Amino acid sequence: MSIKEIAESRVIDLGDSVLRQLKGLGDFTNFTLKTIFWTFKPPFRLKLLFEQMYFMGNKSVFIIFLTSIFTGAVFAFQIYLGFKAINADSFIGPIVTIALAKELAPVLSGLVVAGRCGAAMAAQIGSMKVTEQIDALEVMGINSYQYLAVPRILGAMLSMPLLSGIFLLIGYWGSWLIGVKVIQIDEMMYTQKIGEFMNLGMVAEGIIKATVFGYLIGIIGTYQGFNVTGGAEGVGKGTNMAVVWGMITVLVVDFFLTSFLAKIL
Amino acid sequence: MSEKYSVEFRNLVKVFGDSVILDNLNFGIHRGKITTILGFSGAGKTTLMKHILGLVMPTEGEVIVLDQVINHLGELELREFRRNFGMVFQYAALFDFLTSYENVAFPLREFTKMNEDEIREKVMGLLESVGISPQAAKRLPSELSGGMRKRVGLARGLALDPHIMLYDEPTSGLDPITTHTVYDLMRDTHRRNEHRGFTSIIISHDIHATLKYSDYIVFMEKGKVVEHLDVETFKKSENPVIRRFLEL
Numbered sequence: 001m002s003i004k005e006i007a008e009s010r011v012i013d014l015g016d017s018v019l020r021q022l023k024g025l026g027d028f029t030n031f032t033l034k035t036i037f038w039t040f041k042p043p044f045r046l047k048l049l050f051e052q053m054y055f056m057g058n059k060s061v062f063i064i065f066l067t068s069i070f071t072g073a074v075f076a077f078q079i080y081l082g083f084k085a086i087n088a089d090s091f092i093g094p095i096v097t098i099a100l101a102k103e104l105a106p107v108l109s110g111l112v113v114a115g116r117c118g119a120a121m122a123a124q125i126g127s128m129k130v131t132e133q134i135d136a137l138e139v140m141g142i143n144s145y146q147y148l149a150v151p152r153i154l155g156a157m158l159s160m161p162l163l164s165g166i167f168l169l170i171g172y173w174g175s176w177l178i179g180v181k182v183i184q185i186d187e188m189m190y191t192q193k194i195g196e197f198m199n200l201g202m203v204a205e206g207i208i209k210a211t212v213f214g215y216l217i218g219i220i221g222t223y224q225g226f227n228v229t230g231g232a233e234g235v236g237k238g239t240n241m242a243v244v245w246g247m248i249t250v251l252v253v254d255f256f257l258t259s260f261l262a263k264i265l
Numbered sequence: 266m267s268e269k270y271s272v273e274f275r276n277l278v279k280v281f282g283d284s285v286i287l288d289n290l291n292f293g294i295h296r297g298k299i300t301t302i303l304g305f306s307g308a309g310k311t312t313l314m315k316h317i318l319g320l321v322m323p324t325e326g327e328v329i330v331l332d333q334v335i336n337h338l339g340e341l342e343l344r345e346f347r348r349n350f351g352m353v354f355q356y357a358a359l360f361d362f363l364t365s366y367e368n369v370a371f372p373l374r375e376f377t378k379m380n381e382d383e384i385r386e387k388v389m390g391l392l393e394s395v396g397i398s399p400q401a402a403k404r405l406p407s408e409l410s411g412g413m414r415k416r417v418g419l420a421r422g423l424a425l426d427p428h429i430m431l432y433d434e435p436t437s438g439l440d441p442i443t444t445h446t447v448y449d450l451m452r453d454t455h456r457r458n459e460h461r462g463f464t465s466i467i468i469s470h471d472i473h474a475t476l477k478y479s480d481y482i483v484f485m486e487k488g489k490v491v492e493h494l495d496v497e498t499f500k501k502s503e504n505p506v507i508r509r510f511l512e513l
Contacts, residue, residue: 127361128360128361131356131358131361132354132355132356132358133358133359133360133361135320135354135358136352136354136358136359136360138320138347139318139320139347139350139352140347140348140371140372140375140376141344141345141346141347141348141376142344142375143344
């Protein structure tokens, strides 16, 4: 094969790849618009929404509990190790709480939910797709986006702030255990300092982020499920993509959201 | 409403990319009869069925179902219109998170104002008519055999008293005895509802069962209708493609 032919082949491959990415982007946009349209169209399926909230919220609580208590405790301990050298260990409380409220609670809850619920959404919808259950819904005249995607997306949007709130409270408790009970910082000082440095804007930032992450995890998980092709292998691939893209999206969007919210809050 | 046909195709063409999947089809499916659409794999049978349901739209031509040109209907009208159909899928496509009973009750809960007592009465009647016991009604699809799943799928398809029943390869994956049991059930269902112009459309490549249970046969090859005949005339067809199929 000549150099010219190799170069031509590379250009063709690149073109194919770009076209595939553009098609994927178009499909995702189309899916997003459809789910938004069907969110506001009756019937409003509140029972399905509560079922999804129960699944995502209640069943993620234990793993959120474990993640948050150790995150709060370890973070408090690390700050103590750094700050005691400059006699600033009384600042452990506000630093941990602010970090939890603005970043750690929404982001780590997002990663947990993307791993647990994003994967479950893709697997459930994907297996329904390959066994023609989605076709069965459509033939009955039921919109599959409205029946399957909308409750999951809204469920994730509503569950995420609650899980993030739980993360914040338990994480604070973990840091309090280390700060007050282990390191023996005065309890009054520990909590008073939090009151001095924290404000409602910081809590709002966490809630906004958690809601946005919930939406992104929901839309990515359901999109991957609806786009499953083939059999069991396709379901596995879709599930994997839901987790990978869910986690990457949470981390990337967090950066831009932080920059944006810093200007308005 | 057309007395003769439940479904009509007029100059129907479907093209996917460079491939012509359906090539200028012009025929009607007789009202109140069992019609089987027969053909080799890739003949365009499933695409044709999706046109009847309005899941795929024609590139050219019209699909007329119960006197409605369905490719002229909007999205919401089409969803409403699909309640005229019942469908049994190749592998039943029962909702795996619901029991047999709940699968059959599903369309009734979605589309009727029946209370739970009325739904129970209707569902148990439908399940009994397809030979599903009250014990099996409580089971999930994963706990049922292939034949039982097809029966529950048939009961679900009949729940809203459809005008047209579609069967997509209804016996694929079943043993010969169960295949004939399922066909008997389909024929009995048809006969019970015949008085109201109930039309059964079967997509199949099972030639022997087709000859035994159908009133009409549409034979397709490469997106075209080779023959559309009543079953007795079909058996005598001299068309070489059909002869080859009959001799399998």
